[in-house]
Amino acid sequence: DVKVTQSSRYLVKRTGEKVFLECVQDMDHENMFWYRQDPGLGLRLIYFSYDVKMKEKGDIPEGYSVSREKKERFSLILESASTNQTSMYLCASSIRQGNTEAFFGQGTRLTVV
């Protein structure tokens, strides 16, 4: 079974802190994605990556950056956390082509106070 693991289920950070959310997948998938989920807004894509050291902006990249130094690991970085970044963050991975069904991690609920 594909496993996508996010480093934390719950996280509380202070405004202005630098926050790292880590995601690791074990199926050698080329693609990795970071989404945020907010009530009534569904899933919105923040950043994605099709290969090591490669990144593409999604629909809402402002205030975020990412890092993909190894194929299995994709990190989301909040350079200076703000209260409007309080949300559920979901990581996903998929193969590059064909049936690109995405496999999701369990989510990280981040609260910025």
Next chain:
Amino acid sequence: GEDVEQSLFLSVREGDSSVINCTYTDSSSTYLYWYKQEPGAGLQLLTYIFSNMDMKQDQRLTVLLNKKDKHLSLRIADTQTGDSAIYFCAESRPLGRGSTLGRLYFGRGTQLTVWP
């Protein structure tokens, strides 16, 4: 428009059938997906359909695809209280014309509530 659309709420009685509808946007979408999200969890793939199919059945789940109207539906037969969750429709679209790379676009999710 650009959005994948689905209604936000659906309530059914236990034992009835549930039908969740979705309209998508891109006729070149190759795969369409249904995901389920239980409270506090990530998304779990329920089923998918390839764009050259009209219907796919998998136990209690039936997916219908109308490419002309860009309409996708998920029918859950004999709905149980354990089916209460948020259901997301998603389409896979290429990044650009001629691109072999793609990404998923999700609807906002339908909250299914099953009453005993």
